Amino acid sequence: MIRQDSSRIDAKRRATLDHKRKQFATPNYKTSEYPHRLNFYTVPPTAEITLEQFEQWAIDRLRILTEIESCSFRQRSPAETAGHIKPLLDKYLPLSSNSSHSSNLKIERQKDHYSHFILRLAFSGTEDLRRRFARVETALFKLRFQHDDARERQSFVEGLSLEWEMVGDDEKRRLGPELIACTPGVRRVDEESWFKLDWERVPELVEGRRVLLRHGKAYVPVREQMSMVLSEFTTKLDHNLELTSRALPRLDEDDRLTPILNHLSKNFATPTSFTSSTSTPLPGASITAASIDSLAQHFPLCMSNLHVHLRRNAHLKHYGRLQYTLFLKGMGLTLEDCLLFWRAGFKNITDDVFNKEYRYNVRHTYGDVGGDANRRGRGYSPFSCQKILTEHPPGPGETHGCPYRHAQPAQLDSLLQMKGIQDRDVLRGVREDVEKKRFHIGCNRVFDFEHKRELKRVKDDPVLAATFAAGGGGDGATDTIVHPNTYFRRAYLLKNLDKMGQVSGGGGGAGEGGNGEGGGENMES
Secondary structure, eight states, rough: OOOOOOOOOOOOOHHOHHHHHTTTTTSSOOOOOOSSSSOOOSSOOOOOOOOOHHHHHHHHHHHHHHHHHHHHHHOOOEEEEEHHHHHHHHHSSSOOOGTOOOOOOHHHHHHHHHHHHHHHHHTTEEEEEEHHHHHHHHHHHHHHHTOOOHHHHHHHTTOOOOEEEEEEEHHHTTHHHHHTSSSSTTTSGGOOEEEEEEEOOOOOHHHTTSSSSEEEEEEGGGGGHHHHHHHHHHHHHHHHHHHHHHGGGGGGGGHHHHHHHHHHHHHSSSSSOOOOOOOOHHHHOOOSSHHHHHHGHHHHHHHHHHHHHHHHHSOOHHHHHHHHHHHHHTTTTOOOHHHHHHHHHHHTTHHHHHHHIIIIIHHHHHHHHOOOOHEEEEETOOOOOHHHHHHOOOOOOOOSOHHHHSSSHHHHHHHHHHTOOOOHHHHHHHHHHHHTTTTHHHHHHHHHHHHHHHHHHHEEEEEEEEHIIIIIOOOOTTOOOSSSHHHHHHHHHHHHHGGGGGSSSSSOTTTTOOOOOOTTTTTOO
């Protein structure tokens, strides 16, 4: 063997070959500094975090973005949106100002920084996801920008080094009459200052005719600074999302992150409930096999459709039985009563046929039989809206699934009218939601219409609102519903407001927030 003389190696390569130099070399990442509360997210984080932090931080931010998008779909005013989002931000994604001297300031800003880039990875796969992500992130940035401390906000803007040219005194005097005409509330040019920049960078102001346009430049008053900052934020985010999408194929080799990112992107397409609930009984409700018919008036459309078909045909196919059984389980119906309910529902068959073909399946769903894992886990969890929307679409003769997604428009109208929805504006709004694939928003639109009087009553009475939340209605009566059992619980509570004083704690049906993984392999028929 010929010994290689290290002196003959090129000097630029020697550091990479010498293990001692590699061992003591400076690492190529560092802890990010966060001098401001706001962030343009131009520099990606490179320090290490745990997988648990990676997933939980992303879930918390996704919860906020989903609610922002829901507020937009419901056409809430900026003030209503801010009032709805602020308590959620304080709970899941707090971000303290420098003047607060909070001991958690650094970890809060680190979580905000990392969660943005994690979701950027998750939502760069398609053009639709990129566009939606940019829209809701811009809305979140705007909300924070508006409520930031004035001095800290100005310090943040000055640190951005944006290419804005201040209009000089000579140009202000020359364009004075035109600047005053385009700036409401200004009578003299010395009362205001203007920036000059390319008009494409402030399309919102150009659309609103709030700026002067000359030779391809927009003269923007300083008071419109927020629109300029938002435009810059959106432009940079769109560009960075495009770059991220090109780098996504490199992540396919990482089997730890890819499943998490895929799950997050699915939840953004069809939001799901991330919270698990306890089986607190409903006030004044006796949930038995005999009471299901009377309680069906509070069911979401997917479950009321299954109930009607069961009563009409005395039978449901495999996935219809599975979906409905898990919903009844989430309501709090016991295994014994569930068996009685299905036996009475399948009235055209004998006891022997029922016991042979269906009884075991119901027991397996409840975790009464089956393998150790199934019994320890108490069976399957009730299906969330996400699972109903994305898995096992109904075939010919099947009635499971989500009517907002799987039913034909005429059939959907008929189902809604059977449920008592006759208002033309609501029906038209639902059709528009379905056309734009906003299925959960269409369902929430129907819920709001059915309970508009009760929702107003809860909104106007703080004591009643607190009692409603304690009874299992969630953080508020206007939160977006993303689970059939949440729909039922809130609908029942709203129609029985006078009975809620008997409830001392909150919570939805058992297993309400579960994903229902693995359900149904033993329920073939």
